[in-house]
Amino acid sequence: VSTQSTGIRVNKMSITQFLFLPFRRIAKYVHILEEYLRHVTKSTAEYEVLMGTLWKLNRVDDYIEDKKSQAENIETTLNIEEKITGKTENLAQPTRRFVREGDLQEVTKGSNKKHYKYFLFNDCLVGCKKSKKLFKAGHNLGFKFSHKISISQDSKVMSDDVPGIKHSFSLVNKDKTYFFAASSLDDKRMWVEALASCVQQVSKLRRVVSVSSPMQVLSNRNINITSGSSTIGHGPPSTGARSLILSELKK
Numbered sequence: 587v588s589t590q591s592t593g594i595r596v597n598k599m600s601i602t603q604f605l606f607l608p609f610r611r612i613a614k615y616v617h618i619l620e621e622y623l624r625h626v627t628k629s630t631a632e633y634e635v636l637m638g639t640l641w642k643l644n645r646v647d648d649y650i651e652d653k654k655s656q657a658e659n660i661e662t663t664l665n666i667e668e669k670i671t672g673k674t675e676n677l678a679q680p681t682r683r684f685v686r687e688g689d690l691q692e693v694t695k696g697s698n699k700k701h702y703k704y705f706l707f708n709d710c711l712v713g714c715k716k717s718k719k720l721f722k723a724g725h726n727l728g729f730k731f732s733h734k735i736s737i738s739q740d741s742k743v744m745s746d747d748v749p750g751i752k753h754s755f756s757l758v759n760k761d762k763t764y765f766f767a768a769s770s771l772d773d774k775r776m777w778v779e780a781l782a783s784c785v786q787q788v789s790k791l792r793r794v795v796s797v798s799s800p801m802q803v804l805s806n807r808n809i810n811i812t813s814g815s816s817t818i819g820h821g822p823p824s825t826g827a828r829s830l831i832l833s834e835l836k837k
Contacts, residue, residue, distance in 0.1 A: 609650050612643060612646055612647050612650065613647055615643055616640065616643050616644060616647055619636065619639065619640050619643065620640065622636070623636055623637070623640065656680075659682075659683050659684055660678055662684045663677050663678045663682060663684050663707070664677075664678050666684065666687075666705055669728045669729055670712075670714055670728070670729050670730070670731050671717060671728060671729070671730050671731065672730050672731040673731045677707070677712070681708075681709070681791075682707050682708060682709060682710075683707060683708040684705070684706075684707055685706040685707060685708060685780050685783075685784060686706050686776070686777075686780050687703070687704065687705045687706065688703075688704060688773065688777070689701065689702070689703055689704070689769065690702060690704050690766045690767065690768060690777065691766065691767040692713070692764065692765065692766055693748050693751060693754060693765035693766065693767055694765075697748065697750065697751065699751075699767060702714060702715065702732060703715070703716065703729055706777075706780055706781070706784065707784075708737070708784045708787050708788065709736070709737050709738075709784070709788060710734050710735060710736050710737055711734070711735040711737065711757070711781075712731070712733075712734050712735075713732045713733045713734070713735070714729035714730060714731055714732055715729065715730045715732050716729060716730075717729055717730045735757065735759070735764055736759065737757075737781070737784050737785060737788060738759070738760075738785075738788055739785065739788050739789040740759070740760055741757060741758065741759050741785045741788075742757075742758040742785070743755065743756075743757055743758075743778055743781045743782045743785060744756045744757075744758060745774075745778050748765050748767070751767050752767070753767055753768040753769065753770060753771055753773065753774040754766060754767040754768070754774070755768070755774055755777065755778050757781060
């Protein structure tokens with residue numbers, strides 16, 4: 587298989603591409619069946635049977651797409667894992683999904699800032715330092731593991747600025763509150779929205795979703811962000827939020 591996947595090609599397709607053909611055709615079957623149903627009378631038994639078949643095909647197609655997405659995400663996570671040294675556990679987990687990466691400053695006691703490269707997954711935030719050993723010709727080829735911050739259903743994302751620090755926000759966990767500063771307002775907004783979405787996803791995993799009908803369309807996901815101000819990054823934090831931030835920084 588390994589030889590054929592890179593060797594002989596038929597109709598410009600490798601053996602791997604041929605193996606995926608049956609799965610790709612399921613989506614085509616769905617489209618064909620939908621078109622056929624337009625010409626079938628709804629009151630007939632045939633229509634009812636075809637609707638049941640269409641529902642099953644849609645479920646299979648969704649399952650394939652979900653597994654494909656999982657495989658791609660695991661591959662992305664493994665590629666990230668290869669760049670990080672000094673890890674205490676494997677990053678690649680069955681339910682873990684990579685979300686985004688970028689540079690952030692962590693604001694610590696006394697408003698001191700520490701610069702980290704962060705990798706955000708749906709259930710944790712991994713902080714790393716640039717590895718000097720793997721830094722060549724101006725290009726960073728690897729990172730050294732520093733710390734991991736868990737994200738749970740009890741986590742809260744607050745978009746209020748730390749007093750005196752622009753583009754900052756916080757992640758509130760039961761055991762600790764973490765403060766970060768982004769490079770710009772847009773960067774801050776993307777991090778806040780991504781983190782809030784992760785918290786929401788973790789919460790949804792713990793809820794049993796009941797579907798009243800096979801053809802029910804799921805509503806779009808809404809992102810709730812806890813904030814003392816009406817717009818992310820604009821205006822001063824509320825009195826309560828300011829007191830919380832100052833008290834946490836003094837710990």
